[in-house]
């Protein structure tokens with residue numbers, strides 16, 4: 001017992017060393033130059049705060065997506081690989097709504113606000129229904145199958161949705177700015193919040209009048225506020241409401257939940273609806289914040305959010321939120337000080353390290369008990 | 372009130388119930404005894420709809436339970452304190468009890484029922500805010516039973532309610548079962564402790580490898596040679 005344990009730790013240590021070795025070997029080639037980073041922080045400390053702001057804003061979006069992974073995993077122990085792509089569809093849905101309502105060309109503040117709210121609602125509803133449909137079509141029948149089956153089914157759904165995104169991005173009649181070059185390239189998502197603020201005659205940078213050399217834009221504030229509202233709302237929903245309690249009960253012991261009269265199928269559908277709705281909201285937020293729409297954007301978002309969920313402790317809602325912000329910060333510092341090319345690798349390395357050293361995550365994983 | 376007719380239940384290829392027939396009348400205490408793996412828990416799970424029978428019927432007050440999904444069965448007044456307790460580990464004692472009342476529509480008497488459970492199990496009241504998973508085994512057993520009671524069931528299925536309890540508590544649990552029955556709840560009781568079970572039951576069934584091998588009045592079963600040898604440990 002004692003020796004196997006030791007061996008196991010040794011192996012984990014060896015793998016961790018290998019990861020670090022690779023990081024520091026390849027690191028300098030792609031820009032991980034520790035002295036240079038240190039010098040840059042020292043010469044411009046305000047920039048650190050700037051990256052902090054960006055990291056928290058992106059982290060808020062990641063956290064919202066991570067909640068979808070973590071809630072679904074908590075209840076059916078499945079990694080919904082298609083979740084990141086549902087978020088991508090959220091970006092396209094909101095962009096399409098903004099285009100069809102004429103909001104993209106508008107300079108009228110009232111019309112822009114109306115368009116944004118409509119886009120938010122449509123994106124939430126559309127992604128919620130899409131996510132629940134995925135569950136119904138691709139996962140429900142496999143609920144009692146060996147674990148690999150629904151996982152592969154999920155990867156298949158992910159490919160299907162990415163291809164829908166690819167086709168969607170070629171439909172210039174929906175969004176004229178998609179152009180005629182096909183769906184593969186990154187499309188722009190107009191900076192509607194910037195336009196809104198300019199049209200009101202306000203400065204987009206909320207710190208402009210203070211003279212501090214920092215940008216805290218309306219975009220940051222909007223993203224963070226919306227994310228916090230959604231998180232608090234979700235928390236209260238899960239803690240207080242009848243359906244929320246049924247969701248927790250189902251996640252903790254499915255047989256007991258059935259026995260007490262909880263309709264498991266409906267609870268699982270509701271979980272996918274909520275997760276999808278959050279992804280839809282995140283889609284609009286990310287579009288407005290990062291100003292791009294791309295059929296493949298669900299991959300990076302999915303990777304980051306999934307890592308966030310595991311980092312916080314999969315199945316744990318508070319953990320998903322914490323993990324989201326941490327991964328957002330990691331990505332922001334990596335984008336800023338190292339190189340954006342390096343970010344995915346760092347996120348992957350984080351995932352590997354958590355799985356090796358703390359597989360239950362920072363706040364502990366919360367999954368069901370096998371009855 | 373409850374009637375099982377020639378029920379066959381499988382786990383994959385394992386034929387766990389091989390044609391179980393039994394009845395539980397209104398207001399009765401009926402006990403199922405049998406050695407490990409006889410199919411007692413499977414019988415209760417089949418009644419509750421957690422396992423579906425491959426053939427045979429389960430009829431409760433005229434409703435064919437085997438055709439209903441599990442969550443509709445509890446709404447008809449069937450509640451269970453299951454094997455292994457199955458409480459919700461990350462919910463508080465209070466939340467666990469609330470979940471017990473999930474199917475109920477008359478929430479007016481909820482407070483009274485909660486008080487009722489707390490009078491039966493004062494220990495639960497002391498632990499009201501504690502997470503279910505951190506309760507001791509015996510406390511979890513009380514919680515599982517309290518949770519089942521919160522549904523105000525017409526029939527209460529109890530799977531080894533004395534499991535893991537200290538002797539004094541076992542006595543108490545059996546007294547509680549009797550009291551509940553006097554208050555009008557029909558009870559189907561599965562027990563390892565055959566002596567105790569038969570002493571409070573009206574009738575009993577003896578299960579062996581998925582089949583009913585004996586069915587009689589409880590006092591007659593207690594005098595039966597085979598029962599005495601196998602389950603009561605009388606030489």
Ligand SMILES: Nc1ncnc2c1ncn2[C@@H]1O[C@H](COP(=O)(O)OP(=O)(O)OP(=O)(O)O)[C@@H](O)[C@H]1O
Nearest residue numbers: 382385387405406407408409410411412413414454
């Ligand atoms: N989930 C399962 N998968 C496969 N076989 C099972 C499962 N549950 C029970 N069985 C089998 O079904 C048979 C009946 O089991 P059951 O749990 O009903 O017995 P029991 O009478 O309650 O026994 P005990 O007194 O040990 O609780 C056993 O042979 C058991 O191995």
Ligand SMILES: [Mg+2]
Nearest residue numbers: 411412413454
């Ligand atoms: Mg059993």
